[in-house]
Amino acid sequence: MSSVRFLSITGAAATLIALASCGNPQTPNPSTPEANGSPATTSQTTAPPSTAADQQQDVDYMTALGLMKGHLLVAKELLDQGKPEQAEPHIGHPIEELYADVENQLPERNVKDFKPTLNTLHDFVKSKPNAPEITTNYKAVMQEIDQAIETLPASQRQSPDFILSVINQILSTAEEEYNAAIANGKIVETIEYQDARGFILYANTLYQSIADQVSQDYPDQAQTLESSLNELQNALPSATPPATPVMTPEEVSTLTQTIQQTSQTISSSPS
Structure with a gap:
């Protein structure tokens, strides 16, 4: 899966940003009483509400994490079927294609960097496909992705x-x-x-x-x-494709x- 495809999904965010900006409160003019410290004649809301752009950013963030989990779910199916060579790309894709979509947000959201755990799992599947550490690392990375999701309100x-x-x-x-x-x-x-x-x-x-x-x-x-x-x-x-598609595209x-x-x-x- 290409990250370009994911980015194409979120193109609507630009429209939402434009719409959201229409409702932002204006900065008071320096010549007004409020700006100079005098009592205002009407009450003002000092903290702007969450914008549609903020909401869309959270949707995009959780979508990227959800796509990672989808890759890992099918990877686990393939590992359980004894097909580590087919599982390997689905562990690699979250690292190669999706992690960049959330990486810069993780510190802002106080989320632990879980790329090292993904890399460790990926390395084991590539080099030691029967290692017991695969099960431990799989559980660990799924838990860390869940924790990243749980930082959302x-x-x-x-x-x-x-x-x-x-x-x-x-x-x-x-x-x-x-x-x-x-x-x-x-x-x-x-x-x-x-x-x-x-x-x-x-x-x-x-x-x-x-x-x-x-x-x-x-x-x-x-x-x-x-x-x-x-x-x-x-x-x-199932993770193994049927001989004939069950449904057309x-x-x-x-x-x-x-x-x-x-x-x-x-x-x-x-x-």
């Missing part, structure tokens, strides 16, 4: 709007990977197929964190989301669009 991690935004960006990448994997009705790129499976697996796992709330507040939409996510996962039934695209449109319905509903 709980209000976001528990928000259907926020989590569905992350899911939709992850699924957009999965859709691109699935499309790249298939040519002339056959799966011709195994790695891209496996990428798509890993991303869909994590999207399903992530949805479970908000499933109860969505079911309670939006029962009709919840049914659509759950059935569509299940269909997507069934379209990629167009059918996978239709499901991802259904999930996106249903998510927008939830976002636009009165809170």
Whole structure:
């Protein structure tokens, strides 16, 4: 998977920044009483609210971490199947393609640099594929990614709007990977197929964190989301590609669009 693809997903952030800037409070003119220390005639809000750009940055941050987890989920499947040579690229991709998307933010968010743990896992899989340390390092890196996610406010991690935004960006990448994997009705790129499976697996796992709330507040939409996510996962039934694709790229695209449109319905509903 190319990091360029991920960056293309987040192009909407520029629009959000422009929209957000329209609502920023203006700096007082130096000639006004407020600027000179005199009492203001009306109350002013000194701390600006979180902007749409901030929100999008958090969505992008969690999306990058989610894509890492998707890679690692499918890598674990392949390791369990005794296929370390196929698992290796999926451990390498978070290092080579995704880490740069979050690296500069980690100190700002007080997150431990987990690239060394990823590198250690990658080295073991390449050089000692049967080493028991692989299991230990795999658990460690997954835990460190989870800790990086947990630095986001709980209000976001528990928000259907926020989590569905992350899911939709992850699924957009999965859709691109699935499309790249298939040519002339056959799966011709195994790695891209496996990428798509890993991303869909994590999207399903992530949805479970908000499933109860969505079911309670939006029962009709919840049914659509759950059935569509299940269909997507069934379209990629295992890390080993089927001889014939279960779904065409167009059918996978239709499901991802259904999930996106249903998510927008939830976002636009009165809170």
